[in-house]
Amino acid sequence: MDEIPVPTPSVEKKKEVIHTVMDDFPADWPMQNGTVGIFFLPYFILADVLNSESSFQVPSGWNNISDQNQTDHNLDIHFEATMKPCNERKKPLHEKVAIVTGSTYGIGFAIARRLAQDGAHVLLCSRKQHNVDKAAEQLKGEGLSVYAMVCHVGNKEDREKLVATAIEVFGKIDILVCNAAVNPFIGPIFDTTEDMWTKVFHINVISTFFMIKLVVPHMQKQGGGSIILCSSFLGYIPQPPLGPYAITKTTLLGLTNVLATALRCMNIRVNGLALGLINTSFSKVMRKTPEFESKWNAVGVNRLGEPEECAGIASFLCSDDASYINGENIAVAGGMQGRL
Structure with missing residues (x-):
């Protein structure tokens, strides 16, 4: 049986999917103690796994979360590693x-x-x-x-x-x-x-x-x-x-x-x-x-x-x-x- 080709999503499509998931996330969801980071981490990993050449990057401060969420929760989350040798x-x-x-x-x-x-x-x-x-x-x-x-x-x-x-x-x-x-x-x-x-x-x-x-x-x-x-x-x-x-x-x-x-x-x-x-x-x-x-x-x-x-x-x-x-x-x- 011939394999059915699986279409590879474009970079723009992957961005659209991830933005959609994040924008639909409830604005009143608790955003403390790393809850948001744990929830969204698979989506960020998926963006890189699906296409290693993807230029999609998670902006510092979780900028992909809707403006409504940022306003409501005053997020100030940083990803940069601060530990030094x-x-x-x-x-x-x-x-x-x-x-x-x-x-x-x-x-x-x-x-x-x-x-x-x-x-x-x-x-x-x-x-x-x-x-x-x-x-x-x-x-x-x-x-x-x-x-x-x-x-x-x-x-x-x-x-x-x-x-x-x-x-x-x-x-x-x-x-x-x-x-x-x-x-x-x-x-x-x-x-x-x-x-x-x-x-x-x-x-x-x-x-x-x-x-x-x-x-x-x-x-x-x-x-x-x-x-x-x-x-x-x-x-x-x-x-x-x-x-x-x-x-x-x-x-x-x-x-x-x-x-x-x-x-x-x-x-x-x-x-x-x-x-x-x-x-x-x-x-x-x-x-x-x-x-x-x-x-x-x-x-x-x-x-x-x-x-x-x-x-x-x-x-x-x-x-x-x-x-x-x-x-x-x-x-x-x-x-x-x-x-x-």
Whole structure:
């Protein structure tokens, strides 16, 4: 039996078929999460398979969808591959400028180092000159871009000078990590004094807010930024022997949420780190306090965290990879149990 010849559709006919299918597609069809792309993909493949010489191309932005659909759904879909080869990718914080308070030792130092390793220019600060000099020397010796100065975050003039120095030296501010904190008391909560409460709230909460207030205009001017507040797991499970300190950390959890909402219109993201029991001199006194010795295992602690284990997540939150993460308090606590 002779084969019946099958006519090969012309390029114009293929265009007509595909346009017809797409134009007849319901205007109110959900166009989210790739639904449209999955539906139409066979038609696009068919256009090339039927005739390899076809000049038909799918325009960027799904321009074949009817004007009615484009208007209704305000599509902004792009097909171009944006991934670059690994050897062409820049470091995640390339040319960003970061201020890290309380950054000459411990967690703050680890975060400052990691931000610089990931491409940022980092302004270190601390209350004591010899700590500042030692930290700067070490990081510069590692080939990292850092500048260091003395700053007591509880002092308004020091905060203003810190921000002014960042602008003078680096020209902008992209990142602020608020790590500086104090804990003036460990013991029965009713042994605390008004001065103790005033000091811990002034440094841990009030100064943090006003530090943020200083950098926001600079971030807004350049179109966005990232802010990280270093809180603690004690904010979730406050303990009486650390009452004032723990309550300031609970306050920072709330401040993170409030600021994230207030600043998102400026493209400034605010996230918090609820840090666990980390191996630093800051936590050493707490670890040696008898009231706490029997409690660590009960809340899930089987080892101390290291400062470097807090640094990677901080750098990630400051990067474009975290561009859709805002208002989160992320626990870096080794599985420690307890939430508000």
